[in-house]
Amino acid sequence: MKLDIRLNGAPKTYYIKDDEYLLDVLRNNGITSVKRSCDTSSCAMCTVLVDGKPVLSCSFLAARAQGKSVTTVDGIQKEADAFFKAMNQEGAIQCGYCDTALAVTVYAMVQELGADLTDDEIRHYINGNVCRCSGYVSQMRAIKTYLGGLK
């Protein structure tokens, strides 16, 4: 079937199988910033934004994105630059495999809730974003630095 989406602002047409997930459509078409990890919608490393809201692309049928806007980290390179830098300054980018998804989720959080957030509110929004390297606290320090810069 034919799939028309806006990918990071640009119109794209893909010819997909009915049962293909958005993650596979993106990765098979060169959008490899979106990562596969758990296979069971449990780790959030495949997160992309569909119409601005975080979704797990590994279990989101690509057909559901028809006519919608899809954002990956490639689409927020300028907007999230201060977040990238804050993460790197903290040493929070370890293996880094979960970080593209964390970046789009933090970006969506700010769009949705603003930058004036408590630690608990931040943790609640991104609790599904699993990271096995960082111990999470360095990510938290980086997020707070980033949010502080937005206020």
Added chain:
Amino acid sequence: MSSAVGKSVPKKDGEGIIKGKPVYTNDMAKRDPDALTVRVLRSPHAYARIKSVDVSAAKAMEGVATVMTHLDKDIPHNIYTRAGQGFPEPSPYDKFILDEFVRYVGDEVLAVAAVDERTAQAALDSVKVEYDVLEPVLDFEKAEGHKSVIHTEPEACELFPIGFEPKKNLAASYFCEDGDTDGEMKKSDIVVEDTFYTQAQAHYCAETHTCYTYMDGYDRLNVISSTQVPHHIRRIISKALDFDRSRIRVHKPKVGGGYGGKQQIHGEMFACITTLRTGKPAICNYSRKEVFESTFARHQMKITVKIGANKDGSINALDMDVLSNTGAYGEHALTVFMLAGGKTLPLYAVQGRSKAVKFGGKVVYTNMTPGGAYRGYGAMQGNFALESAMDMLAEKVGVSPAKIREMNMIKEGQTSPLFKLMGEGTEGKAMNVESCKLEYCMKRAKEMAGWNDECQVTELGNGKVRAQGMAIAMQGSGIVDIDMASAALKLNDDGFFNLTIGATEIGQGSDTAMSQIAADVLNMDSSRIVVYSSDTDLTPFDPGAYASKTTYVTGNAVIKTAKAMKAKIEAKAAAIWKVEAKEVEFDGKMVKSSDGKNSITIEDLGSNLYYDMGLGALKGQLMACESFTPSVSPPPYMAAIVDITIDKVTGHYDINDYIGVIDCGGLINPALVKVQGEGGLVQGIGMACYEDVAYSDKGQMLTNSLFNYKVPARKEVPKITVEFAESYDPTGPYGAKSIGEIGIDTPMAAIANAIYAATGVRIKDLPLFPEKVLMGMKK
């Protein structure tokens, strides 16, 4: 000095990674439309002999490129070990690429390669296999001498004596003793003895194991792999496949997590065979289920600890006996088991103070997912047993948990007889502890936690109790005499350098840290050092990222290399200026002669050595390459205190704060060191509280996805507080010791000790599930 060392320089590859550049193995393979997809058919039985395989339908299927079975004559039947260790490996050779026997649920039956994932899966679905199902060994305490023998193949062997007795299902065994331990126990006023169980733990690397292979224009086999050990992978592939080592290149791009889980070979063999057979590129990208069931997990252990002490609490003798479960194959079997004692008992088995120590035990085969390398590597299993027993001793003596440790723990300048007795699979080497700030670590951890020696419990009302527990730990820094790491530096035009290292950056930041070290010796900014690592064609040898070695072993090699480069720069300028080399000094910016007559910037010197016609034959490439082999393995140390709130009605507890004060020597990059410590702690908390690899009574792993295997999420570990002791090891690069593993060692015992303080329930089998607390309180 430029102080490149000691600064939290951002990781060189950090921004590229978070911006989503295609830097992982699968990202690269996705850009190769010709790559065949390799899938493996896995055993549904815990132990069986393959009676027959019918792959005719798969072979006839359109889009199927090749099918690999144990009957194929072109697949060598060489016995080998998948463990990525130095050669000769201390792991038994007990694995064929494909075999007539399958020894656990998830073992490899056969493999196919096809044009895409769907075709490969359809091909696997079409295969018919008949099994002769055998009785599996699923209880590791009954494995030794079980009537089912797991390794009957006559080729299975050990490369040197490791206590390998396959007929008894023993992969390895070992014993050592200093002094008369049993005699000292008898003489002791107080003896504590108990048995502890540690479970298997899954690594959960974010990136599943992935390998991408292709033949290049020189007809050489290129292997791009998510591995921690590229040089070992080249050696293992070459030997197992009887393929000329000079025709193999192994390269590691960015790796999505290792923790030991990628210190062995997995899908590489099938991707290599596919490419060699078809001439086409191939990709073998494990599913998450495959990673859980069919790679490796932490070795499950039963550990009996006995401590003999005088009335005042001073320790006379220590005894640790271990039974370790290596699963179906013996990868890392001996070494992980030995380090359960080797990286814990020296905390208290101090020469001239305690009188005797012994360590021994066995590693058994079972029909379960193989054990393998995992951060902590035996030390964390041993730590749970020993540090739980230390609290039990404190209670019997009538002193606080802090006091019992403070009076017995090893101190700077002291040594342990175990350093000489136990190496990694071999004898060790005597070593004085040149740096040990455990006393400071304890003092500072107590300050930070508000520790009270008299009482570690506060009643909060409503059945809730707040409590603290502690543990201390040690690790090593590389493997004495076995490890060898090397580095090369090349001066370019415009005066920047290439640093090439075999050291394996897997996220821990070694590329950046090694650049900082080179830059510091050369007195430059680390941005002038272009780093490239882990490519068997292009970088010098390094064993890889394991055994807490990179900062210490490779770091020392980088210092030697940078010093050699500085000398070469000075010698070259001296030759150009016709002065003595000792009269020339390179200060990081300028090369100058001491008489003040000659000077040149490093930028110009670099360019002139390439292009200045006037230099004639003095033009030339400056390169330096040096290696380092450690003769000691200085342990990092740590003191940890956990603060929990426990609900006595339900047994549920929350971690309020986990405080760790670490002595890892000098800090090359403080931010990266800190995150290594914090990340290790949270993996240890996972092992302590949540993670439990479980099996059905038929040997099927029940915890083969994140649905039923729980790793910590961030709400569960809201606060982790890590600090560092000021410390300097004279043998370390800039005084540094290791940081990679020490963080993971303490949580099991510290949290168990806090639970005991709060409830009087001593949990001796991990994980520390709330229901165990509750059941304990009801007894």
